[in-house]
Amino acid sequence: MRTVNVSLGSRSYEIKIGQGLLSHLGSDCARLELGKRCAIISDRNVAPHFAERVQTALARAGFETILIKLPAGESAKSLASVQSCYDQLARHRLERKSFIVALGGGVVGDLAGFVAATYLRGIPFVQVPTTLLAQVDSSVGGKVGVNLAAGKNLVGAFHQPRLVVCDLATLETLPPREYRAGLAEVIKYGIIRDPALFEQLEHDLPALLERVPKTLAPIVARCCEIKAEVVGQDETEGGLRAILNFGHSIGHALEAISKYGKYLHGEAISIGQVAAAEISSTVAGLTPQEVDRIRRLFVRAGLPAELKLNSKQRQELFDAMRLDKKVAGGKVHFVLARKLGTVIWGEPVPDALILHALDRIAPRNSRPAAPPGKSRSNRAG
Ligand SMILES: NC(=O)c1ccc[n+]([C@@H]2O[C@H](COP(=O)([O-])OP(=O)(O)OC[C@H]3O[C@@H](n4cnc5c(N)ncnc54)[C@H](O)[C@@H]3O)[C@@H](O)[C@H]2O)c1
Ligand SMILES: [Zn+2]
Numbered sequence: 001m002r003t004v005n006v007s008l009g010s011r012s013y014e015i016k017i018g019q020g021l022l023s024h025l026g027s028d029c030a031r032l033e034l035g036k037r038c039a040i041i042s043d044r045n046v047a048p049h050f051a052e053r054v055q056t057a058l059a060r061a062g063f064e065t066i067l068i069k070l071p072a073g074e075s076a077k078s079l080a081s082v083q084s085c086y087d088q089l090a091r092h093r094l095e096r097k098s099f100i101v102a103l104g105g106g107v108v109g110d111l112a113g114f115v116a117a118t119y120l121r122g123i124p125f126v127q128v129p130t131t132l133l134a135q136v137d138s139s140v141g142g143k144v145g146v147n148l149a150a151g152k153n154l155v156g157a158f159h160q161p162r163l164v165v166c167d168l169a170t171l172e173t174l175p176p177r178e179y180r181a182g183l184a185e186v187i188k189y190g191i192i193r194d195p196a197l198f199e200q201l202e203h204d205l206p207a208l209l210e211r212v213p214k215t216l217a218p219i220v221a222r223c224c225e226i227k228a229e230v231v232g233q234d235e236t237e238g239g240l241r242a243i244l245n246f247g248h249s250i251g252h253a254l255e256a257i258s259k260y261g262k263y264l265h266g267e268a269i270s271i272g273q274v275a276a277a278e279i280s281s282t283v284a285g286l287t288p289q290e291v292d293r294i295r296r297l298f299v300r301a302g303l304p305a306e307l308k309l310n311s312k313q314r315q316e317l318f319d320a321m322r323l324d325k326k327v328a329g330g331k332v333h334f335v336l337a338r339k340l341g342t343v344i345w346g347e348p349v350p351d352a353l354i355l356h357a358l359d360r361i362a363p364r365n366s367r368p369a370a371p372p373g374k375s376r377s378n379r380a381g
Contacts, residue, residue, distance in 0.1 A: 002221040006140060006228040008235055011160045014230070015140060015228065017221045019213055020052045021167040024126065025101075026061025032162050034124055035066045035097030039089055041112035042071040042103040046130050051175050054103055054128065066092045070108070073121045074260060077107045077146045079155065086379045091214075094366030099124040099162070105131035106138035107179075109111060110153070117159030127161040130170040132265060133180025133194070136189070136223035140165045141231040151323070158236055168216055180250075182267025189223045191245045191294060195232075197222050202293070205300055205337070240353035242345040246335040247273030250354075253320035257313065263304075270303035271361065275312065276334060278357035279349055284336040293340070306363045314358065 002020035002238045016028070029038070037057060047069050055065050068088050071075045089098075098114020102112035102125060109127055116125035127139035127298055160274045171179065186208075190198030200219070201208065207215040227244070232243040249274030255263055262273075280286035309317060321332045331348035337342060 001062075002217060004221060004228050007232045008160060011142075013160060013162055013164065015164040015166065015224045017135075017166045017168065017217060017224065019169050019217075020163050021130055022067070022128070022170070024055040024062065025054055025126075025165060026043050026059070028163060028165065029058065029063065029099070029126060029287065031247075032099075032124070032126075034099045034112055034162070035095065035096050036062065037066075037070055037092070037098040039085075039092070039094055039098070039105050040101045041067050041068045041070065041085060041108060041115065043076065043108050045068050045072040046083055046104040046108065050103060050170060054101065058101070064274075066094075066157055070111070072107075074107055074147070074152075077111050079146055079148070081111055082115055082118075082146055084102075086119055086159060086292055087110070089115070094119070094123070096123060099126060101126045101128055102161075103128045103141075104134070105129065106134045107353075109134050111140050111146055113159055113161065114146055114156060115141075117144050117157040122159065122163045125159070127164040128170075128245045129166055130163065131221075132171060132179055133185055134167075135166040135171075135220055136182065137185045137227065139166070140224055140227045141241075142235065151360065152252075152260075164222060164224075164293050167227045168220065169212055171216070180209075180302045181264040183208070184266035184270040184273070184298070184303055186219060187294075187301065188224055188244075188246055188269070189226045191273065191337055191340060192246050192335070192343045193226045193341060194222065195339075197226075198293075198297070198340050201342070202297055203219070205228045205297070226268050228230070239345075242344050242373065244334050245345075246337070246343055247271075249321055249324060249332055250275045250317070251333055252324050253317050256320040256323070257316045267304050270298045270305060271307050274305045275307070275354075275361050276296060277337060277356045278360045279334060279353055280337040282356065283349070284347070285338045286342060287339075288337075290337070290340050295323055306361055308362045309358065310364055314355070317358075318354075321354075329365075347349065 004015040045299045100116040102109045129135045129139035142158045148154040176245035247269045251269035254268040277291045281291045334349045335345045
């Protein structure tokens, strides 16, 4: 088992990463000196696999549990689900020392965390992430919230969990497409912070795609370490935390214009990161070879790296980017890579450069010729 610390003074906590950790959840929670009662919030896909194991482990340590099952999927991340959770918590008389266990992917984690942040003005919660994306990203850092009809994550809070337990065995039942989407965030950590991790991913990708535990464990732990370090320095996104948004300006816009239907988040930010790499090579110093390595890794991971938009979709994409949170003074602000492992953030990028990058990631047969003097003949597919 590996442990990563998130250092936030009195709000510090541990992330545990390993195989079979669900069975120890009771003793782990007992050490936190929480109340006796606890609500497990999960969804209808995850609960049949793991809820009983979690309930048994908690009961063995003397906790009384209730199980709240929500529908699966992004649409469950709503105020209606929050209301339903509040009602059930109140009905079962959960009080200030009671706690919540979020058992599921990022949807359950964000929602259960928001319920924990607000019920009785805040009760403790424990994250038990069961998707790769949730293990390396959403369960760490304390951003919790739900969606409104007007957009994603428009209501939320910062509420740090008391513990994060990443049981790698839970990933075995995750559908392949969801697993690959999580890899987009894993690759992101290499690009923004750790060239050695990026190289390791290039080398170990086949085993990683097979979910081999001894390959997966150090990689998930390294991603958590990077997220913990960034969050430890900038809990509420005043600065550095923005680097976690590499590839997300275009990614979020793509998700929005496709009405959250066509792409999973990981797929959208895969395209977004390739586009951000192209922009980086024009203005931030990333070499064309590095852009190719980035593109190739996403493609090998089974993620999309191309995008073709007609002029109407292009306009929609720009409009969506402007609605995103990273706009100031009319320009979209980007996280850009200087080289693999080093990024800068808050960079205003003119529309023309974004357009040029979008052309560069158009499918090969529809891509315009490279500008004169800029031979890109070494581009790999
Ligand atoms: N709080 C943050 O910092 C942060 C960061 C990134 C993303 N997010 C949020 O995370 C959410 C996406 O999370 P996600 O990608 O984990 O999606 P998700 O929670 O919807 O899970 C994906 C699908 O897999 C199913 N599933 C989960 N674990 C499973 C398992 N072990 N076996 C079988 N099926 C399983 C779920 O029921 C769901 O159908 C978005 O709402 C996003 O906004 C939050
Ligand atoms: Zn993301």
